[in-house]
Structures are given as structure tokens and as C-alpha cells.
Amino acid sequence: xxxxxxxxxxxxxxxxxxxxxxxxxxxxxxxxxxxxxxxxxxxxxxxxxxxxxxxxxxxxxxxxxxxxxxxxxxxxxxxxxxxxxxxxxxxxxxxxxxxxxxxxxxxxxxxxxxxxxxxxxxxxxxxxxxxxxxxxxxxxxxxxxxxxxxxxxxxxxxxxxxxxxxxxxxxxxxxxxxxxxxxxxxxxxxxxxxxxxxxxxxxxxxxxxxxxxxxxxxxxxxxxxxxxxxxxxxxxxxxxxxxxxxxxxxxxxxxxxxxxxxxxxxxxxxxxxxxxxxxxxxxxxxxxxxxxxxxxxxxxxxxxxxxxxxxxxxxxxxxxxxxxxxxxxxxxxxxxxxxxxxxxxxxxxxxxxxxxxxxxxxxxxxxxxxxxxxxxxxxxxxxxxxxxxxxxxxxxxxxxxxxxxxxxxxxxxxxxxxxxxxxxxxxxxxxxxxxxxxxxxxxxxxxxxx
Amino acid sequence: xxxxxxxxxxxxxxxxxxxxxxxxxxxxxxxxxxxxxxxxxxxxxxxxxxxxxxxxxxxxxxxxxxxxxxxxxxxxxxxxxxxxxxxxxxxxxxxxxxxxxxxxxxxxxxxxxxxxxxxxxxxxxxxxxxxxxxxxxxxxxxxxxxxxxxxxxxxxxxxxxxxxxxxxxxxxxxxxxxxxxxxxxxxxxxxxxxxxxxxxxxxxxxxxxxxxxxxxxxxxxxxxxxxxxxxxxxxxxxxxxxxxxxxxxxxxxxxxxxxxxxxxxxxxxxxxxxxxxxxxxxxxxxxxxxxxxxxxxxxxxxxxxxxxxxxxxxxxxxxxxxxxxxxxxxxxxxxxxxxxxxxxxxxxxxxxxxxxxxxxxxxxxxxxxxxxxxxxxxxxxxxxxxxxxxxxxxxxxxxxxxxxxxxxxxxxxxxxxxxxxxxxxxxxxxxxxxxxxxxxxxxxxxxxxx
Numbered sequence: 096x097x098x099x100x101x102x103x104x105x106x107x108x109x110x111x112x113x114x115x116x117x118x119x120x121x122x123x124x125x126x127x128x129x130x131x132x133x134x135x136x137x138x139x140x141x142x143x144x145x146x147x148x149x150x151x152x153x154x155x156x157x158x159x160x161x162x163x164x165x166x167x168x169x170x171x172x173x174x175x176x177x178x179x180x181x182x183x184x185x186x187x188x189x190x191x192x193x194x195x196x197x198x199x200x201x202x203x204x205x206x207x208x209x210x211x212x213x214x215x216x217x218x219x220x221x222x223x224x225x226x227x228x229x230x231x232x233x234x235x236x237x238x239x240x241x242x243x244x245x246x247x248x249x250x251x252x253x254x255x256x257x258x259x260x261x262x263x264x265x266x267x268x269x270x271x272x273x274x275x276x277x278x279x280x281x282x283x284x285x286x287x288x289x290x291x292x293x294x295x296x297x298x299x300x301x302x303x304x305x306x307x308x309x310x311x312x313x314x315x316x317x318x319x320x321x322x323x324x325x326x327x328x329x330x331x332x333x334x335x336x337x338x339x340x341x342x343x344x345x346x347x348x349x350x351x352x353x354x355x356x357x358x359x360x361x362x363x364x365x366x367x368x369x370x371x372x373x374x375x376x377x378x379x380x381x382x383x384x385x386x387x388x389x390x391x392x393x394x395x396x397x398x399x400x401x402x403x404x405x406x407x408x409x410x411x412x413x414x415x416x417x418x419x420x421x422x423x424x425x426x427x428x429x430x431x432x433x434x435x436x437x438x439x440x441x442x443x444x445x446x447x448x449x450x451x452x453x454x455x456x457x458x459x460x461x462x463x464x465x466x467x468x469x470x471x472x473x474x475x476x477x478x479x480x481x482x483x484x485x486x487x488x489x490x491x492x493x494x495x496x497x498x499x500x501x502x503x504x505x506x507x508x509x510x511x512x513x514x515x516x517x518x519x520x521x522x523x524x525x526x527x528x529x530x531x532x533x534x535x536x537x538x539x540x541x542x543x544x545x
Numbered sequence: 546x547x548x549x550x551x552x553x554x555x556x557x558x559x560x561x562x563x564x565x566x567x568x569x570x571x572x573x574x575x576x577x578x579x580x581x582x583x584x585x586x587x588x589x590x591x592x593x594x595x596x597x598x599x600x601x602x603x604x605x606x607x608x609x610x611x612x613x614x615x616x617x618x619x620x621x622x623x624x625x626x627x628x629x630x631x632x633x634x635x636x637x638x639x640x641x642x643x644x645x646x647x648x649x650x651x652x653x654x655x656x657x658x659x660x661x662x663x664x665x666x667x668x669x670x671x672x673x674x675x676x677x678x679x680x681x682x683x684x685x686x687x688x689x690x691x692x693x694x695x696x697x698x699x700x701x702x703x704x705x706x707x708x709x710x711x712x713x714x715x716x717x718x719x720x721x722x723x724x725x726x727x728x729x730x731x732x733x734x735x736x737x738x739x740x741x742x743x744x745x746x747x748x749x750x751x752x753x754x755x756x757x758x759x760x761x762x763x764x765x766x767x768x769x770x771x772x773x774x775x776x777x778x779x780x781x782x783x784x785x786x787x788x789x790x791x792x793x794x795x796x797x798x799x800x801x802x803x804x805x806x807x808x809x810x811x812x813x814x815x816x817x818x819x820x821x822x823x824x825x826x827x828x829x830x831x832x833x834x835x836x837x838x839x840x841x842x843x844x845x846x847x848x849x850x851x852x853x854x855x856x857x858x859x860x861x862x863x864x865x866x867x868x869x870x871x872x873x874x875x876x877x878x879x880x881x882x883x884x885x886x887x888x889x890x891x892x893x894x895x896x897x898x899x900x901x902x903x904x905x906x907x908x909x910x911x912x913x914x915x916x917x918x919x920x921x922x923x924x925x926x927x928x929x930x931x932x933x934x935x936x937x938x939x940x941x942x943x944x945x946x947x948x949x950x951x952x953x954x955x956x957x958x959x960x961x962x963x964x965x966x967x968x969x970x971x972x973x974x975x976x977x978x979x980x981x982x983x984x985x986x987x988x989x990x991x992x993x994x995x
Contacts, residue, residue, distance in 0.1 A: 096546060100727040101705040103698070104738025107726075108762060112740070116757030118747055125743070150705070163730050209747050216741075220701035221708055248553070251670035252857045255551040255600070256706035258671055276557070277550040280613050288554025290562070291666075293575070293864035296880040297568055297659050307566030312558060322882045347887050401856045407702045407847060414743035430746040432772045437797050 098150045098218055099160050099181075104169065106214045111174045119210040122418040122427055124443060127189070127203035127219055129196075130536045133231075133405035135515025138506060140234050140499060141202055142264040143226030144192035145282075145492060148480070150218045151183055183211055184484035188477050190446070191490055193230075193267050193498030195506065197459040198536040199522045201444035201477070202410070209417065216412045223410045225257060228402035229264035234503060235379040235403065236395055237269030238511045244271035244392045245382075246287060248374065249400030261400045267495045270395075282492055289344075295322040302331050315341035317372055325353065326360055333364045342370040342391065350375060351388040358389035378403050383513050413439045438535035440524065446476040448505075449523075456505045459520045464527035548600045549610050549631075552667045554619065560660045561624045569660040572868040572877055574893060577639070577653035577669055579646075580986045583681070583855035585965025588956060590684050590949060591652055592714040593676030594642035595732075595942060598930070600668045601633055633661055634934035638927050640896070641940055643680075643717050643948030645956065647909040648986040649972045651894035651927070652860070659867065666862045673860045675707060678852035679714035684953060685829040685853065686845055687719030688961045694721035694842045695832075696737060698824065699850030711850045717945045720845075732942055739794075745772040752781050765791035767822055775803065776810060783814045792820040792841065800825060801838040808839035828853050833963050863889045888985035890974065896926040898955075899973075906955045909970045914977040 113119035132139055156164075156178035164170045170178065185207020196202050203219065205212045237245050247265040250258035250273075262270075262278030272287045273279065279286035290308055298304035305318055305328075314336040320328035320343045332340045343361070345353050350373045361369045373385065374394035382393055413432075418425035429441030445466040449458040450473055460467040469475070480488040490498075503510070510519030526532045563569035582589055606614075606628035614620045620628065635657020646652050653669065655662045687695050697715040700708035700723075712720075712728030722737045723729065729736035740758055748754035755768055755778075764786040770778035770793045782790045793811070795803050800823045811819045823835065824844035832843055863882075868875035879891030895916040899908040900923055910917040919925070930938040940948075953960070960969030976982045 098705065100730055101700070101708065102726050103700055103724040104726055104729075104736045105724065105740055106738075108738050108758075109740050109744045112757045112761035113744065113747060115761045116748075116753075118757065121747060123743075123747065160730075164726075167729070167736070169726075169736070209743075213743060216743075217701050217708075218705055221703065221705035224702050225704035225707070250551070250553055251667050251862075252674050253671065254675035254704065254707040254710050255548065255668055255671035257675070257704040258551065258667075260704050274553040274555065276552050276554055276614075276619070279554075279617070280550055280610075286554045286617070286619070288556075288558055290555055290559050292882045293573075293659075293663060293666075294559045294563065296864045296882060297563060297571060297573065297867055298566075299869065303566075307562045307568065308558075311562035311565045324883075397857060406851045406856045412701075414746045417747055419749065432742045432746060433774075 096153065097155045097157060097160060098153045099156045101221065102214060102217045106216055107164065107170055107174065110210045110214055111170055113209055114174055114177065117421065120208045120421040122206070122423060122425065123209040123212050123414055124204060124206045124416040124427060125212050125216070125412050126201050126415045126444060127205070127223060127410055127412045128199060128201055129409045129411065130437070131198045131409065132518055133408065136231060136405065137510045137512065137516050137519040139196045139408060140227055140230035140268055141190045141192055141194045141196055142230035142267045142495070143222040144189065144480070145490070145495065146226060146260060146263070147219055147222045148486060148488070150222060151215065154181065154183070154215065154218065156181055177210070181211070182484060183207065183215065183481065185211055185481065186479070186483065187481040188479045190476050191478050191498050192495035193502065194476060195502045197518045197520050197522045199440070199461055199524065199534065200459055201446055201461065204444065220410055220412050224407045226260055226264040227408045227410070228406055229261045229400065230268040230499070231408070232379070232399055232403035232405070233265040233268035233270055234499065235513065236382055236393070236399065238503070239379050239382040239386070239513060240393055241386070243390065246270065246272045246274070246392060246394040247399055248274040248394045249396035250275045252397045253400040258400065263492065265399055266492060267499055269496065269500065284492070289317045290319055292319060292322045295319065301328055302335070305332055305335055309335055314339040317342040317344050319344045319346060320357070321345055321347050325357065329357060329360050330364065333361070333366045333369070338364065338366045340366060340369045342372050344372040344374055344394070346375045350390070351385055354385070354388045354390050379513055415439065415441045416443060440535060448474040448476055450474060450505065454505055455507060456520055459522040460525060461522060462525045462529070463532070465529065467525055468529065546603065547605045547607060547610060548603045548668055549606045551671065552664060556664045556666055557614065557620055557624070560664055561620055563659055564624055564627070567871065570658045570871040572656070572873060572875065573659040573662050573864055574654060574656045574866040574877060575662050575666070575862050576651050576865045576894060577655070577673060577860055577862045578649055578651055579859045579861065580887070581648045581859065582968055583858065586681060586855065587960045587962065587966050587969040589646045589858060590677055590680035590718055591640045591642055591644045591646055592680035592717045592945070593672040594639070594930070595940070595945065596676060596710060596713070597669055597672045598936060598938070600672060601665065602936070604631065604633070604665065604668065606631055627660070631661070632934060633657065633665065633931065635661055635931065636929070636933065637931040638929045640926050641928050641948050642945035643952065644926060645952045647968045647970050647972050649890070649911055649974065649984065650909055651896055651911065654894065670860055670862050674857045676710055676714040677858045677860070678856055679711045679850065680718040680949070681858070682829070682849055682853035682855070683715040683718035683720055684949065685963065686832055686843070686849065688953070689829050689832040689836070689963060690843055691836070693840065696720065696722045696724070696842060696844040697849055698724040698844045699846035700725045702847045703850040708850065713942065715849055716942060717949055719946065719950065739767045740769055742769060742772045745769065751778055752785070755782055755785055759785055764789040767792040767794050769794045769796060770807070771795055771797050775807065779807060779810050780814065783811070783816045783819070788814065788816045790816060790819045792822050794822040794824055794844070796824045800831070800840070801835055804835070804838045804840050829963055865889065865891045866893060890985060898924040898926055900924060900955065904955055905957060906970055909972045910975060911972060912975045912979070913982070915975070915979065917975055918979065
């Protein structure tokens, strides 16, 4: 399936007009970044790079797309010809997937002709704005859950393909499993699932339902015990499994109280190894509040797939430098609009995580035109992704997961506070001489939606 | 592309266990409904039915899906055989797309064997929970915009396929256009677009950029005027078009003040027909606040595609009746779980919008097992969608758009207040004798996420 029409109409009108004006081939550099984190968030999480690579590889204008665009008068013959041969031929670099980011971090940079870089805008932003929003929420949840596994189960609460992307992003940020089968098939995220209330209600008794489930799924299965009376259900499950039941799931009521009561009953019945999963309306605050409860795992739905209050990240994609002519060797000069409250730093960026001798992150350093100097403990944040149109970045989803674990672990302890706060690291902008210069992002006024 | 794996793992484990236990073919009835509206919302908007029909038609387990499921041990041979032949053979009825709904409204009902109805749960909920959330937000925006057109332009703020669905849902709820090309191709939603700031920055001057745009898109185009100085840009645009410029777009700053100033300048320049589009961080409150400003159209992005604070609707899919045996003629009996705070009304539902003699809606009447009696001005809300597996509902997207316009127009005036409030109509539950009975939904405790 082509991704070419997952694109705003104006990307094509711009390219059409630039082509007619002879400016479409000016070498151009676009940055994908955010001017600020969602209110109260202490760090962002890059997710979606792997999906962006898929999307670029499938960004193809076939006969069907071109015919539709021509018939609607959206493009003309000269643009149709160019689109038919579209293959991204430029350079892309950016933060690897799983890395944390801050206001102004140059998360992705795309350099090519204006035309080829411009028309990727919508798809790049769609993927990053969604996937990174989910990963940021997921990271807060897994941080609060500690060693207890988190299971993603929000597919039904979000659009059907967003569900697949959300499962993938949650895995990057430390979730152990998903309920989403397509995420299992497409991305190898481990899938789990046992039964819903409807399964119990289908049968003539809860015992019949549990017996049917255990017969097929074995003693290690998870029984949902709150369809009728929880204590009765636990007794039935333990009896049917001779005390070897894998887990129970609680999906309603006050989970801390219910988990304590269930644990006591399970222990009384000798089922000390039977685990307790909880799954009702969880978010990072609920997970934190359950740290003291005898819970062995969390299933998270709505809050995860809606980014826990922040379903999008505010990433923008801005032209920051371009050549004055079509000549491929013409030098590029920084550009930036001057719209109120929407300042952009022009020019090429380099990025480094400044770290202390203890390896703890101290600041996000962005060099304009020149790489920041490594003080000895620092970490370069940019990796090449495409070089002259060739894909050179081949990280796996597990690489991204490890990257996130490591990046989060080196943040200041305050980054993992659940309360609202400022970004955990300050973003420092250095000019080409290496001197600190004004940061337009941290100082930007806070508006509800970017 | 098959939709079969856009499904929670547990749907298949339930069917597998039921199949082994001999209960998979019990005639079953599932309701899709919500126990409450998102906090403060006065009505909901059904959107997604057209997409649900597409999803059901493409719900096919092909060799690739079956192999993957078998290899992972998620299904066994007997289930694989059944899935390979899966075609929904039951009945579906529900509210037509565009209709408004309230807590407890039986928006969609699915009757078939337990197995065939159960495995549609995830995809049905994903579509309805997303699309209806977008439509509900969109409806509030178009209500506030009145006769001024609203343009959907949020593709970049949401997952790439959600963007397509969001554009479609916004159109149902009265948006005039979308920026999303795939929504134009797949659903016929009118697409529009002209240029971004990057187009101005690409050129050596704003005048060069505007000239390039006008040369290709004509005088009727919309010029984005806030890259540098708004007044200068307006003068340039009017000069280049001899006063015949179609529109300008303002994308930053205080839009009410900027629109007033722009209108005065345009009028001074004789460009009295040049329209003013505004597009920065709009939501229903901003649109309402701009009612007195000289604005001719609104472009809405983030708030629309994130459901303006409510990105999901809380729809659930619950087994409400089932037979006691596999016998297709066995009678179905109502069932319902008793989990705390998550009550469900068992049994078959009928739905009617009670209206006064003036045609104004007065209440949402749900009949349990028996249709409510029409008082003379009432409106039956349910339409057949599938009968014995055959698709019998063929509404177009424009039908849905008209349906929404009409349904919203007959609501009490208070429904269109922008402030937070209770549902505009009370839901009344009638038992099979036609007597009013307890409504478990209105009385349910408010929890953050359902």
C-alpha cells in the first residue's frame, strides 16, 4: 500500500508552483522538532523512526494516484512525471528511535531538493507526532511500574491502525506485551490475551466458563474474576486448577483494596504463586498509586493509546536552510519565519547530550552549524539514516527498546517524577563559534496546542 | 488489506476455548454503546459506520494470517479451519451514521453465533471510538462556525491512517473540506491546500514566492501572509493580483486583532472580496470567540484530530443476550455482568427519539425487548445494516452528513451551548411492558476513563 496520498494537498501545490517557478530543485534542509514539551512533561521519547523508514520506502506515486491527482486538477503533467519517478535521493539524519528529546532537539533532519524533502512533511509528522506521544506516556507508565510488566491493551480505544502503531511505540518505551495481533505480526511485539466478561456470560455458569478456558489454555492462564463475585470466582479457579492457576485479572472496583483481598484469599487457598493482573482505567498515576499493592502486572488501555492527556507531541517540520539556486553545489543559507510565538532557529544543527563524570545527563546541547565539543563524557545524538537516498540505518525494534532504557536511565532522577514539571534537561544552543546563544524554544510562551 | 488481525489476541483465545467447549455457536447478541458521554459533552455523534462496513467486508483470514497464528500457537487446527471460511452470517442493526446519541443508546447491535460476533469486537470498537470522537468535536466546531466553512487540516497531528478517518468523520459533522489527499481519494471529501511558510522561505523574497504561487494557482488562491510582516504581505498580494486575490491566511498571533486589521487594510486597498482564513490553534472555543471577527473560514488541526480533549468515546461492546445451546432456534436470554461501576443492561434494545409536536427532540427512549410506542412525532433510530450476512444498508457519506445536520438541528437549543453540561436528552429505559425502569447509565459514577 502506497503512503503517497497520506499527504496534505498543499505539499503538492507548493511543489507544483515551485516547479513552474524554477525553485523546486533548490537544495533545502528541513528540521523536525518541537518548540516545547506537552505541559508538565519532563522528557519526550522518539518513536516512529522505523515506521518512517517503511513509509518513505512505500512513498510511491503509481498510476492510480497520478490519475486521481490529474483528474482533480491538483497536479499538472510536469509534476505527474516527476512524481512517477519519485524516490527520495537526499540525506536524512536524526535521533535514533527510543532516544529521549527536549524542546529544540533536532529529532530528524531531511536534506534534499525542496520538492523531494517538502512532500515528505505530512507523513513524517503524522508518524512522529503519534508514535512519540504514545511512547512518552508509555515511558512514564513503565517507570512507575518498575519491575512489574505492563501490557498494552488499548486497541479498541483508538483507530485500528493507530492501535498497531501504539502497540509498537509502547514496546519501545518498555511495555512487555500487547493485545494487538497485527502488532505481533508486523513488528514482533509479544502478544497476550485470554478472555473477556462475555466469555463467562456465554456459559451457563462461571465454573463452566473457567473450565472451558482452562481446558484450552491450561492452568497457567489468567482468569477474569470480577464478572459476578470475586471471592467465589477465585475459589472456583483455584479448585479447578488444583492451586496451580497462573493468574487472576481484576477489571473493576478499587484495585488496591481488591488486590489485597484477592492476594490474601489466594494465599489462604495455598495459591501463593498465582499472580494478580489489574486492568481497569490505569494510567501512570494509578500505577504509581498501586506500587504498594500486591499486584504483579498492569494492563493499560485508554490512557496509553491517547498519550495520557497528550495525544500529539507538537512536532513541526520547518525549512531551516536552502540554496539560492538550483545548482546542487550552491551553498545553503539559514532561513526562518518571524511569526509571533512560532520562532524557528535557522541553519544546520548538531546535537549532543552533555553528561557529567558519573554518566548522568546534564543538558541537551544544540550546535548551530558546528558540532558541540565533547567534554569527555558526552554523547553524540545524531545518526545517519539515509545517505544520498540510500538507507544506512538498520536498528531493530529491540535496539530502540534498549536505547530508550539506557537514555532514560541516565537522566537526572527528577526526570522520573510523576508530577508536572519543566523539561528535565535544559536545551543549550551554541552558535558556530561554540558560544551560547538565545534559545527561542524554552522562552516561548506556552500555548495549549502548538 | 485484511482487517482480521486488527484484533485483540483474546478474541481468538475465547473463540478457541468456546469451540472446544461446544459453546461457540450459541446464538449471541452484542451491543455497542457508551455508559456516559465524555465529561461535559451534551451529545455524541455516530461516525464510522461506513468504515465498519468496509472493515467487515475485508475481515478475512488468509493463508498468511492463519500461518502466523498457528505458528505462534494462538489458534489450533479446528479454529484455523473455521477462520479460513469466516464470513459474517448474522444480523447487524444500529444508528445510521451522522445520528446523535446519548448514554445507553444502542448504537450498534450484532447478532450471530458467539464466535462470529465476538471476533468483530476490536475492529468495531476501534472504528467507532475513534471516528465518533472526531465527529463529536467536529460537530461542536461547525455549530460554533455557523455559515463559515471549516477546513480540516490536522493530518500531521495524528497517526497517518487516523488522519484519513478523521477527515472523513469531520466531513460527516459538517466540515467543508480536508487537507488530506487520501481522504479525498478514498471517501470523496473535497480537498484544498495552497502553501506553507516553507514556500515563502524557499524564495528570494516574499514577492517572488507569492508570484510563483499566483502564476500556478491563479488569483483565487489563498496567500499565507504571516511569514514576515502581515501588512507588507497583504499589500504585495493585492498588488500582484490587481486586487482580485481570493483569500489570505493568518496562522499566528491574536487572530481576532489580526483579522480586524487585515480586513481594514484589504478594504482600504479595495480588495473587499478577498476573504480571510484563520488557522492557528483553533478549537470550538476559539471559533466561538472569533464569531465577531471578520473571518471567512476556519482551518482546524490539532484540536479536531484529537477530539478536542476527548480522543476516544468510551464505547464498549457487551454480550447482552445468548442462547443456552447451539440450537439456532433456541431462545436467547438476557445476560449482564455485575462488576462495580460497569453495569450493563441485558437484552435486546429498541431505540426511539421522542419528539414534541414542534419536532424538537425531548428524550432518548430505549425499549427492552419491545419497541417503544411512537407518540406521533417520534423517530425510530435503528436501521438494518446486515441481514443474515447480507449488507442491506447503503448510505453514502453525504447521507451521513445530512443525517447529522438534521439530527443536530432537532436537538434542544441547549445542546449547542459550548459550556460543559449534561447530556442534552435524558435516556429513558422502558421495560418490555413499556414501563419506565432504572437507568444504570445516567446514574453511573463518573470515572475518568470508561
